[in-house]
Amino acid sequence: MAVLVVRARTPDLVLEVTKQCPPPAPADNTAVVDVPIPDYPPLPPKPEDPEPEPPNPVPPVPDDLDFKLPEPPKPKPKPAALRSGSEGPQVKALQQRLHELGYQVQSADGQFGPETHHSVVAFQKVNRLARDGVVGPITRRALEQPRAPRPGSAKAGFHVEADLTLQVVYMVKDGRIVEILDASSASGRTYTVDGDVRLAVTPTGGFVIQRKIDGWRQSKLGLLYRPAYFIGGYALHGAPSVPPFPASHGCIRITTTAMDRWFARLPVGTPMLVYRS
Secondary structure, eight states, X not given: XXXXXXXXXOSSOEEEEEEEEOOSSSSOOEEEEEEEOOXXXXXXXXXXXXXXXXXXXXXXXXXXXOOOOXXXXXXXXXXXXXXXXXXXXXXXXXXXXXXXXXXXXXXXXXXXXXXXXXXXXXXXXXXXXXXXXXXXXXXXXXXXXXXXXXXXXXXXXXXXXXXXXXXXXXXEETTEEEEEEEOBOBOSXXXXXTTEEEEOOOOOEEEEOOEEOSSEEEETTEEEEEEEEEETTEEEEEESOOOXXXXXXXXXXXXXXXXXXXXXXXXXXXXXXXXXX
């Protein structure tokens, strides 16, 4: 096999290349050829990396500069609970809302009085809330999305309904509830009258107003204000006390203010429906 060796020379470098070639003849020959390489000027030196520019200096903060970070926004204070004796714009807005929803409060005077209290209690009853008469966070939320009660009867004309489960009275006209009253019916407890032990029960069913008394009536069981009797001695009447729970001997109590407003609109013959929901 023939071997070709090429040797190149420069002042600083000797390059030797050896290459095997197929043999042209059976003999093994080696040839060395010197190939001159012209002199090239040396490469310029590699420029050095430029020095990085110094960062922008931060000016010092003067000692006399009155600089304060902005304070984070303070959370809005929670509205105070409203109850009997409260007053002001929040009470007025509450009264307007209750009246808008059909409850018995009639004027928005900003004073949390008895009719506002009973309106709140009636609202809490209808919305299945604690019946404390206090407008706290839970009652406030319910006022924003209240439950809309429906009457037991949608017949035409005017009639009265008493829901003994919720302890409220509905004044209904043409199938629409026009006013919701706080009420208290029979306690379900026993009591004694004329030596007889009786059970306090309010009868249920469909009735009509049979007779009325325009004033106070002193009965053996207590005072009745402007009673409208719907069967026997059972009446819808005003009372000085209307607790948020069943408490009567059998009659249906509402506030004296509510009875004054409705007495003339309950003529004899007015239908009355008493039921449990």
